[in-house]
Amino acid sequence: MHKIGYFLTNGFQVMALGTQSVFEFANVVAKEEIYQVTNYSLLGGEVKSSAGASINTRQASAAADVDTWMVSGIVDPTASDTSPDELNFIKGAAGRSQRIAGLCTGAFVLAEAGLLEGRRVTTHWAYASVLKERFPATRVEADHIFITDGSIWTSAGLSAAMDLVLGLVEKDLGADIANNVARVMVMYHRRSGGQSQHSQMLKMAPRSDRVQTALEYARSNLAGPLTVDVLAREAHLSERQFSRIFYSETGLSPAKAVEQLRLEAARNMIERGHHSLEIIARDTGFRDRRHLREVFVRKLGVSPQSLRRDAREDF
CATH class of the missing domain: 3.40.50.880 (Class I glutamine amidotransferase (GATase) domain)
Incomplete structure (x- = not known):
């Protein structure tokens, strides 16, 4: 015991x-x-x-x-x-x-x-x-x-x-x-230690229900196409209205916001270490493993392989 x-x-x-x-x-x-x-x-x-x-x-x-x-x-x-x-x-x-x-x-x-x-x-x-x-x-x-x-x-x-x-x-x-x-315990998942204290959803902090609905849809459908017209339909707005309101509430374009959500989801999956990079890229909406690496290096300054190695060492 x-x-x-x-x-x-x-x-x-x-x-x-x-x-x-x-x-x-x-x-x-x-x-x-x-x-x-x-x-x-x-x-x-x-x-x-x-x-x-x-x-x-x-x-x-x-x-x-x-x-x-x-x-x-x-x-x-x-x-x-x-x-x-x-x-x-x-x-x-x-x-x-x-x-x-x-x-x-x-x-x-x-x-x-x-x-x-x-x-x-x-x-x-x-x-x-x-x-x-x-x-x-x-x-x-x-x-x-x-x-x-x-x-x-x-x-x-x-x-x-x-x-x-x-x-x-x-x-x-x-x-x-x-x-x-x-x-x-109905927890979303066991977050790895290296995960950020601040989620992208919290950082964006949209004020309106319509933008919140679009973001929730995006987070639940990262593997699919998340173009402006798709998100605008979820928000029940025209593309032009949606893009304007989205930027005013989040400070990001819809495309940049989707990229950040995909990056966060991929980072979480990598740190948990249960899937190959090919599967992670597919499930989070990146074109392939190479595209995943390109975005990681550009946005985080590290490769997915380095992040996974560091997460294992932390644990």
């Missing part, structure tokens, strides 16, 4: 507890109790979350043979009041366990405990620069969902912590079980 310990401090982000469902359903999918999850705090007893609700915890000194520690941050890590005793416990716990994870701003707690010096880490995009400024020896890579550096795991926002925990499950039990857990 693999023992998971959640170390909670006052004001912990309550959503961190949601990641426990991944371990729960990993047991369900595997049809055996592989993971045992326990909540701890320094002194035990009730600990109040950021939402005001309290949760009962066991005293951390009673933690025996915890294999993986999960450390939650608080909503505003610049206002952290983690005590020296809590930091000393975390530092010692990291040395006694197989691995330790900082969920979202939990990276700040790990950094304060002296665990991140020289490490590649990530955290919520809103505080990435603060983390780098406070701990300059930490190699902050803000545009990642989660990062693994040896026994240290860190995630971006707390929804990304779900991906981190799925990554832990995949590391322990393999891709099939991790993918089945994601399916049971």
Whole structure:
């Protein structure tokens, strides 16, 4: 059995507890109790979350043979009041366990405990620069969902912590079980650690339902022709109206927006590493593998092969 310990401090982000469902359903999918999850705090007893609700915890000194520690941050890590005793416990716990994870701003707690010096880490995009400024020896890579550096795991926002925990499950039990857990939990897919914190759909942020509908259609039909007339029909607008409104709301032409959606989808598939480049090019609307490479080098400055190699090394 693999023992998971959640170390909670006052004001912990309550959503961190949601990641426990991944371990729960990993047991369900595997049809055996592989993971045992326990909540701890320094002194035990009730600990109040950021939402005001309290949760009962066991005293951390009673933690025996915890294999993986999960450390939650608080909503505003610049206002952290983690005590020296809590930091000393975390530092010692990291040395006694197989691995330790900082969920979202939990990276700040790990950094304060002296665990991140020289490490590649990530955290919520809103505080990435603060983390780098406070701990300059930490190699902050803000545009990642989660990062693994040896026994240290860190995630971006707390929804990304779900991906981190799925990554832990995949590391322990393999891709099939991790993918089945994601399916049971109705997650779109298990995002790889190297995926950007900011999706292209969020970056474009269209205001009108018509442009949003066209973009959703495009994202769901990347392998097909996505010309202006096709998208305009989905938006129930003339081509001229659609192009004008689309640009005013997104700052991009429809063709450029489609290219970015295709690039993002291809990047995600490459990082997950389950398909050949030929299949990825076909399924995301590129003419062929050569066209895929041309766009990657032009837009990202790296080849698809290099991106896949780097993603495997991260994991």
